[in-house]
Amino acid sequence: MADAQTIVITADQAGGRLDAVLSQADLTYSRSALANLIKAGCVLVNGQTVKRSYVVKEADEIVITPPETKETALEAENIPLDIVYEDDDLLVVNKPQGMVVHPAPGHPGGTLVNALLYHAPLSTINGEFRPGIVHRIDRDTSGLLMVAKNDAAHQALAAELKAHKTQRIYYALVRGNFTENEGTIDAPLGRHPKDRQKQAVIAGGREAVTHFKVVERFQGYTLLELALETGRTHQIRVHLAYIGHPVIGDNVYGHQDKILNIKLPGQLLHAKTLVLTQPQTQETLRFDSELPAIFQQVLTGLRVEDSKFDNQ
Structure with missing residues (x-):
């Protein structure tokens, strides 16, 4: 305990x-x-x-006084994992789009946690249904997640995250063009007043800050690099929709699920880079990941379309 x-x-x-x-x-x-x-x-x-x-x-x-921890009742499942890094304290996994992070109503199994339990022991701080999970990303967002294998590591990683020392860099393809090359969205978030399944920018909400940089411009679309200062639910998706640039494929916050006649399985949002401190050695660890195939396919298609436009 x-x-x-x-x-x-x-x-x-x-x-x-x-x-x-x-x-x-x-x-x-x-x-x-x-x-x-x-x-x-x-x-x-x-x-x-x-x-x-x-x-x-x-x-x-x-x-x-935290309660006594108990062995999780969750079922370990032999689901393939893309493990980017692992040591005795933590692992970093590249979560695919479409995978739920931890069990919840409607998703009792097949989650990242079920797969992790099969692979390694996990911390118990977050209780029965979220062992090891220090932070999460949405089901239809892909990318890097850090996972704690013991309680001491979990406490250290969570404290660093709370102190805004962990770097989390995302790539997103959004609708529309930007005149600026970089900027910051500082707008408080809370539960949507009419749709309890959604988040919204609301007065009196929790502080939420997202920094963005333009990576590449297309006709009618922009590829952004985004850095989280806070980590609210749906933060990037809500912030970008709020400024009129919803993430492509995010039909919850304002964009259809098709682009260039390509049917998308979810939003084109990827947790690309993760920088953290190893709890025992205090070494700075930096990890990067490739954009998913569907994301790269869309970018290639947009470049082809832009080249056609430039040659006219």
Whole structure:
């Protein structure tokens, strides 16, 4: 079991919600993970269980005691994996488009987690259904993910991610042309007010920052390099749709699933580069991946179309 953590509320923190104050503290848990711990009674304030909406007071003593971990009930499945790197603490996997990261309603098996369990032991911090998963990408987004093989590595990788020290670089093909060569989208995100399955830019949402650079321009389309400063759900897809440049193939946020008469299995968004610190050696590790075949096929087609236009 992970060691209990104790926090004493300062005057500056007093008056805030318990879950919000804890999420801003130097902990290795996400706000959603903290909410689950509070609900499970693993967070005590002055020795008492409280709701996550509890308003903290100066000198409140908060003790966080993670529950005993247990062996996962998930089934390990012999599913091929594209493992880019592996050591005793972590592995980096290149997830294919169409694969769900972890089991969820409607996706009980066939996920990346099921495949990982067959391959190696995983950390237990995220509980029964997300062992090893430090961060995730959408089902129809491809690319690099880091996975923790033990709890100590998980805590270190999660802390680095929370401190915005992990570099995650994506490539996306988007609709429309850019006059600028680079820029930043700084717009808060939250659940869509009318469609609970979607995210949206909303006032009072969680901070979300995406940096972009133009890699290549086409007639009516642009290939972008994107760097995440935060990692909100659907962040890149929502931010690009918000500025009028939805990701190609993303029919949830504003683009059809066809381009150049090519039927797309999902959005043309790929987690291309990942830079992290090895938890034990503190060595900086950098990984890069090729764009998926369908992504490259579309880019080749656009270049052919542009060459026809240039020769007219």
